[in-house]
Amino acid sequence: MTSAQAEPPTPPWRRPRKGAPARRPLSRDLIVRTAQDILRTEGLDGVSMRRVAQELGTGPASLYAHVSDKDELLELVVDRIAGEIPLLEPDPARWQEQLKEAARAARRVWTTYSDVSRISLGSVPTGENQLRIAENHLAIMRAGGVPDQVAAWFVDRMGLYVDADAFEGSVFAARFREGWDAGEYFGQIRRYYEGLSPERFPHITSLVGELMEGEDEERFEFGLDLMVRGLASYVNG
Amino acid sequence: MTSAQAEPPTPPWRRPRKGAPARRPLSRDLIVRTAQDILRTEGLDGVSMRRVAQELGTGPASLYAHVSDKDELLELVVDRIAGEIPLLEPDPARWQEQLKEAARAARRVWTTYSDVSRISLGSVPTGENQLRIAENHLAIMRAGGVPDQVAAWFVDRMGLYVDADAFEGSVFAARFREGWDAGEYFGQIRRYYEGLSPERFPHITSLVGELMEGEDEERFEFGLDLMVRGLASYVNG
DNA sequence: CGTAGCAACGAACGCTGTTCGTCACCACTT
DNA sequence: AAGTGGTGACGAACAGCGTTCGTTGCTACG
CATH class of the missing domain: 1.10.10.60 (Homeodomain-like)
Known part of the structure; x- marks a missing residue:
């Protein structure tokens, strides 16, 4: 208690x-x-x-x-939590890895307060601490030579991604808080996929192992890698 | 009414x-x-x-x-809506553009029922129609030569992205449904950013134009492009 | 010493998801 | 033909929610 x-x-x-x-x-x-x-x-x-x-x-x-509001209270809570996310000193030589590290740091805090994403997802960042983080991300990208417009949009999309991933985690966390067992739950999903008709779902049924593979962090890392690879392609050529 | x-x-x-x-x-x-x-x-x-x-x-x-539940009712609604998303016949030569088109089609339906993402985000797809869509995405990627594990994870991440983008849209839609004016709202945000201290937020204040640039679709397209570029880099090299 | 202002608060309103117990009807058996 | 079991429909209620109203009581200032 x-x-x-x-x-x-x-x-x-x-x-x-x-x-x-x-x-x-x-x-x-x-x-x-x-x-x-x-x-x-x-x-x-x-x-x-x-x-x-x-x-x-x-x-x-x-x-x-x-x-004034419950909404206002929650916004204040979000920014207070955002204050726990550490900032990074931009290093032009390591900008891609730094950007990933910044995303990981945000995710780490966001998953500690598992439901904060339910508040922040879709809201325009206006709080002091949220702005400081956006500022930091922009600094890292500009140091790496990312074009301004690309950097500006990437801040938006990466923030959305971190929020969304944490949101997904919070849905599961809520289930498990209600007493569900994680292994049992995903086992059920796996067996459900395996039991589908191979004629109607040939790819899903043949890829059950791949679809269920990987922990949360691994999937987050994959998506992050996709985005940063795509971003890098805007810089190099 | x-x-x-x-x-x-x-x-x-x-x-x-x-x-x-x-x-x-x-x-x-x-x-x-x-x-x-x-x-x-x-x-x-x-x-x-x-x-x-x-x-x-x-x-x-x-x-x-x-x-049995309100939750079950909403899940049924989600899958019914998912049934409105058109499927694509895989064409190996155009797999990247097809994957994007599939994402756009999903987004189109998801933004028609603006709040459906609030239900689907974070829930494992189990409905008939949702599975058919995942099956279709897997077929497109496999036709394009995407490795199995990468394709499996990409289905997950792209679904998350479409959900998240629609979720963001639904938050704004809710505001505007309450009588807010879109132009006025974003104008306030812009002026707030412009009024920030240039010493403490040099990048944000110098990139207000870039940060506010672009409609919903344009930003969605940018993120989609990031992900597909990243995905392509797993195929070619 | 008196008083203006405001934080604290008890009670209430209308809403939510869900459950319980009851009623009426349909389909089947005797 | 009469009786009966099962089940869908439903009214009422419970506990909880965010928020508002009107009042109380204290603090700080004139």
Whole structure:
């Protein structure tokens, strides 16, 4: 449970004046951090206004003094999480590998908070930290000699790809959180594919092994490699 | 409104016996078709069990005799929509362009039902029609000489990409459905980017034009081109 | 000392997916 | 022909959701 954090959610608060406030010191940052904790441990479905409020020992209505919307709260959570993604110092000689490493770093954080992609996918990045990451990706590509228009579009497409891959992972994570077993689930899928009619699905039935091959990271790496290879072909010729 | 279809949702029903059934002839297929209609016209948020039932002139509990879950209902809707995607006869000489055309065809249908991607993204394709499409993509690639393992993974990644792109589109579609103006929205984003600090975001601020350039299709085409170029590099060298 | 402003909050609204228990009808058996 | 079992249709309800309203009580300032 997260009650260990709920008990004293108040660090040694620096009081603005003397005299202990009888009212609970709610704040925007505290709310966002609480929502982030719930997102990490219970997924997006666990993050409700009531749940966040409960964790802070209050009611849902109290949150609306600090946050206009649930959407706004979630956007703030996303950017806070984006702050955990490390930046890279551009090295022109290694720009392709650096770009991949940047994508991996983003994926690593994004899969830690498995459902953050459900919020970020499809939303235009406007938060401080998200912009810093886009800025970093642009710097790496420009150092590598990628044309401006290509670099600009690639930032968009690579962000979409990382989001989408994490989203896919979050769907499975949700299933497994509900008690499903991973091996059993994919075993069922495999057996279902194997049992299809070879006349109507000749390629699928003959490629079951290949279709099921590879862990999450391996498939992510494959897609990433596709995109960077394609990008490189815009630079060299 | 959809009431035009709601009034006589019953085609000249072929009765199993004589004597008109006083009970309403609910059926699985009718329920799925109704949900599909609502999905197209009102988006995923409009598809609730109550809403579907209302359209059929009954209560939500009646649906559970034909469908085990809302999730199952939505999966059935997805596969029904997938049935609208045309298949291509593999031509080894044009495999790259064919693969792109197949992706475009899927995207075309997926953006018609703008929120279908919100259901399909991250779910393993098991429906009849979805499998037929995967089968078709595999056939095109194998005809082009793509190695089996690469082809198998590419089907996965390209499906993810089409889903993700449509998902992004559905997020914007939802905003505009709520009354937002497209030009005004992107204009605000542009001005926000332009107003950023050039010291902290030198690349973003100098690439605002490039970042905002291009319609949806153009960006989709760019990402598709990236992936197919990368794929081709696995075949030729 | 009085008061303006605002954070905190209890209650409520309308919505969601789903379940339970009941009713009415059809098809079949006796 | 009378009876009966099975099942689809359905009304009501439950627990949860995001959000809003109106009120309370405290803090900081005049």
